Amino acid sequence: MMGLVLATASVASLAPCLATIPLFAVNPFTEPVGVVHYLIVGAVLFTAGIACMTLKRNALGILMGIELVLNGANINFVAFASPYLRAEGAPTLGLDGQVVALFVILLAAAEAAVALAITLNFYNNHATVDVDRADDLKG
Amino acid sequence: MTGMLDMDIIDISTLTHVVPPLATTLAALPALPIAGINWHSVLFLLFAGLACGFAIAVVAADNVVRMALYLVFSLGATAGLFFLAGAEFIGAMQLMIYVGGTLVLLVFGVMLTAQAPLVSIKPSSSDRTLTAVAGASLLSLLLTAAFSVDAWRGPGVGVVPAPSATPLGMALVGVRVDEPPAGTPVGGRVGYMLPFEIVSVHLLVVLVGAAYLARAKRRRTPRPIDALASAMPVETVATAAPVATMAPTGRSAGGAKSALVGGGR
Amino acid sequence: MAEFLIGLGLPGWVAWSIAALVAAVLLLNVIAGGALVFIWAERKIAARIQDRLGPTRTGGRFGWLQSLADGIKLLAKEDLMPEGADGLLFRLAPYVSFCASFCAFIALPFAFDVVGQRLNVGVFFVVAVLGLEVFGVILAGYASASKWSLFGAMREAAQVVSYEVPLGMCVVVPVMLAGTMDLVTIGEKQAGWMSSWYLFHDPFTFIIFWVYVTCAVASVNRAPFDLAEAESELVAGFHTEYSGLRWSFFFMAEYGSMFLVSGLAAVLFLGGWNGPVPVARLLGFSDGTGESAAYVVRLVGLANLMGKATLGVLFMMWIRWTLPRLRIDQVMTTCLKYCTPIAAVMFAGAMFWQLFLPGGLFPGWGRPAGEIREGWLEGPGGLPAAASPAEDRSSTVTGGDPVERAGLATRSPR
Incomplete structure (x- = not known):
């Protein structure tokens, strides 16, 4: 239910924004998609990740939010790197974008490992994964 | 192909x-x-x-x-x-x-x-x-930014790119064999050998660090989780037998304990 | 095939859809039909190893209709779900397993160019997608609301992190020798007599093949690595609570992935569609001698690969009914403490061998010059030829709708 609320709220706030933008200048069914379509997906994933990080009280949920954010960024890198999506005459990142995406994936794996270890320690010490209970240092 | x-x-x-006959009957299909x-x-x-x-x-x-x-x-x-x-x-x-x-x-x-x-x-x-x-x-901020650049907005050229795995691998060992994208200044392209090595060492450090952080420590006072487990009444475990009609809460508690006990290899 | 249909006057999209549909159905039949045959074979082999007769009555003398009868029985069974189960995940889990097993077949070549979708990163794709099959197992174990299932899922997770590392290292060795991750090219590089198989390339690859076999058996959850199932300890492990059609999906996924890892072993180490003796070439059939000859070559290749993969599956059955099950700590020890270092050393060894003796153990034996067809690295100057790849890659589709993805690219032979 809250998901529905969230979705409608997003759509409602986006409506004026969408109206001013020539979103469907490209017919997505018959023409090749462009960079901007990938950017939209990246933006949605990024936003969902940020929302996840701020909303969740479960430490694992926050971790998942981070993964989503990194993925949103990765989609952008790959989109900018792709010669397929590039518009006529527009520049592209070439291979460099893919290399950066590769590094992001690797570092995200490393980050997940460390974050999981921290979560495990936190659970051992507090018998919970609720980050709101991690207030030992609060004065 | x-x-x-x-x-x-x-x-x-x-x-x-x-x-001819098949083609004429099927001639209407592309119009769909x-x-x-x-x-x-x-x-x-x-x-x-x-x-x-x-x-x-x-x-x-x-x-x-x-x-x-x-x-x-x-x-x-x-x-x-x-x-x-x-x-x-x-x-x-x-x-x-x-x-x-x-x-x-x-x-x-x-x-x-x-x-x-x-x-x-x-x-x-x-x-x-x-x-x-x-x-x-x-989201609206990001979308506005995405739509504000003209070069990103048009339809893609739709050219299927060359396979990128080998150029990617070569770039990681410091040799660039890929075609430079149009408009790249000559001489500005570098390999990624040093970042590649840094990432490798970084991964190794993370591996060791994560193992260190998550290791089973010997402690004098029992962990809260152990106290929780020992405080759990035995009946909970006994009733949480794997039958189809158990209550969800009993299942979860029993499952948790057994998993943790069994997991402590 | 699509070209043929276009030639009949069909519009392009209809032709492509039909071709893709036929390919998907063919792949599905490989899994389902293979499962039928292999289940019967498994029963007979198990019985013979244990000095029994096995199925003898259903469908004639050897009971060869037994698995069909089993299938009908499974269809008629009541579909149960435990009360405390997580409904969505419980229902989803078998399909996740099956889809992962099925999707991996897309990139597996059955003969030269007879491949669902030729991928530039074929090896990597197969291993990655095969790893997703575990996901269904863990979901099933969690969602079943049963202690046995949860135990099975936990063991499966522990097993996954142990075997994935050495498995990846083993798979990398043929990739290194061939210089590409394209499964079609890897298979094609082993053309010729048996001596040009990567299994006999050098002593290191011979050893690493057996490491791969160990890890592959672990990856399909077969005894002695069937910890997640462990019917003598955990009732039936992760699928304790499943019955009927959903259970049979798990079963088909298991047999599908058995066939898949055997096929992958065949392509990577055992010469793929190149038989021990190049029969077709000795008889004078090759791509150059005409269209029908090219089809004969492909047919022989198909028989070769199928035979090798079937042998691999039979080998796994033999192991299953011979060796006792390991404990979970023994599994992790085997995979992490033994297989990983062995694989690492063999990897380094194969690397140096390739550096100093690139021809392999039997350089130039029976491998005719010019027999290697289109490795795309062999463009002019050894650098990526700009022209060929764009034409070879029919599309970049993966995931999603299997019908769309599995356009069986039987290219017209040249």
């Missing part, structure tokens, strides 16, 4: 001499609205919808296992997007590392939070509202 995705409407008139569809774009819409939908589902779900499941689906659809954009190696990498890594995340989620109160920690509804508003404004 150039691509089953970007198929055009075949000009039937050039083929009528091959099998489906004939002009660019399958690459349709698959993009499919994967994009899956990725976005499951990403929002991650935010909306409360159960940690469901969240992990949706996350895996979202990441898998993202891998599909990478394949569509011509980044095959990145896509396969995404499937292997991200989805595999998230698998471990899921398992840890199950192991850590299989106790009933921890499976779903619900945020307060005011938090949800705030997040929805903040998220929507952030």
Whole structure:
């Protein structure tokens, strides 16, 4: 239910924004998609990740939010790197974008490992994964 | 064979001499609205919808296992997007590392939070509202930025790129064999040998560090989790036999204990 | 095939859809039909190893209709779900397993160019997608609301993190020798007599093949690595609570992935579609001698690969009914403490061998010059030829709708 609320709220706030933008200048069914379509997906994933990080009280949920954010960024890198999506005459990142995406994936794996270890320690010490209970240092 | 995705409407008139009766009966087919569809774009819409939908589902779900499941689906659809954009190696990498890594995340989620109160920690509804508003404004900001550059907006040229795995591997060992994109200044391209080595060492350090952080420590006072486990009445475990009609809470508590005890190999 | 249909006057999209549909159905039949045959074979082999007769009555003398009868029984069974189960995940889990097993077949070549979708990163794709099958197992174990299932899922997770590392290292060795991750090219590089198989390339590859076999058996959850199932300890492990059609999906996924890892072993180490003796070439059939000859070559290749993969599956059955099950700590020890270092050393060894003796153990034996067809690295100057790849890659589709993806690219032979 809250998901529905969230979705409608997003759509409602986006409506004026969408109206001013020539979103469907490209017919997505018959023409090749462009960079901007990938950017939209990246933006949605990024936003969902940020929302996840701020909303969740479960430490694992926050971790998942981070993964989503990194993925949103990765989609952008790959989109900018792709010669397929590039518009006529527009520049592209070439291979460099893919290399950066590769590094992001690797570092995200490393980050997940460390974050999981921290979560495990936190659970051992507090018998919970609720980050709101991690207030030992609060004065 | 150039691509089953970007198929055009075949000009039937050039083929009528091959099998005239069949061709004439089928001549009406290309006129259907489906004939002009660019399958690459349709698959993009499919994967994009899956990725976005499951990403929002991650935010909306409360159960940690469901969240992990949706996350895996979202990441898998993202891998599909990478394949569509011509980044095959990145896509396969995404499937292997991200989805595999998230698998471990899921398992840890199950192991850590299989106790009933921890499976779903619900945020307060005011938090949800705030997040929805903040998220929507952030999204509109990002979208405005994405649409504000003209060069990003047009349809793609649709040229299927050359396979990128080998140039990628060569770039990682410091040799660039890929075609420079149009408009690149000559001489500005570098290999990625040093970042590659740094990342390798970084991964090794992380491996050791994570093992150190998560190691089983010997302690004088029992951990809270052990106290919790020993305080759990034995009947809970006994009644949580694997029969089909058990109560959900009994299942969770019993399952958690057994998993933890069994997991402490 | 699509070209043929276009030639009949069908519009392009209809032709491609039909071709893709036929390919998907063919692949599905490989899994389902293979499962039928292999289940019967498994029963007979198990019985013979244990000095029994096995199925003898259903469908004639050897009971060869037994698995069909089993299938009908499974269809008629009541579909149960435990009350405390997580409904969505419980229902979803078998399909996740099956889809992962099925999707991996897309990139597996059955003969030269007879491949669902030729991928530039084929090896990587197969291993990655095969890893997703575990996901269904863990979901099933968690969602079943049963202690046994949860135990099975936990063991499966522990097993996954152990075997994935050495498995990846083993798979990398043929990739290194061939210089590409394209499964079609890897298979094609082993053309000729048996001596040009990567299994006999050098002593290191011979050893690493057996490491791969160990890890592959672990990856398909077969005894002695069937910890997640462990019917003598955990009732039936992760699928304790499943019955009927859903259970049979798990079963088909298991047999599908058995066939898949055997096929992968065949392509990577055992010469793929190149038989021990190049029969077709000795008889004078090759791509150059005409269209029908090219089809004969492909047919022989198909028989070769199928035979090798079937032998691999039979080998796994033999192991299953011979060796006792390991404990979970023994599994992790085997994979992490033994297989990983062995694989690492063999990897380094194969690397140096390739550096100093690139021809392999039997350089130039029976491998005719010019027999290697289109490795795309062999463009002019050894650098990526700009022209060929764009034409070879029919599309970049993976995931999603299997019908769309599995356009079986039987290219017209040249």
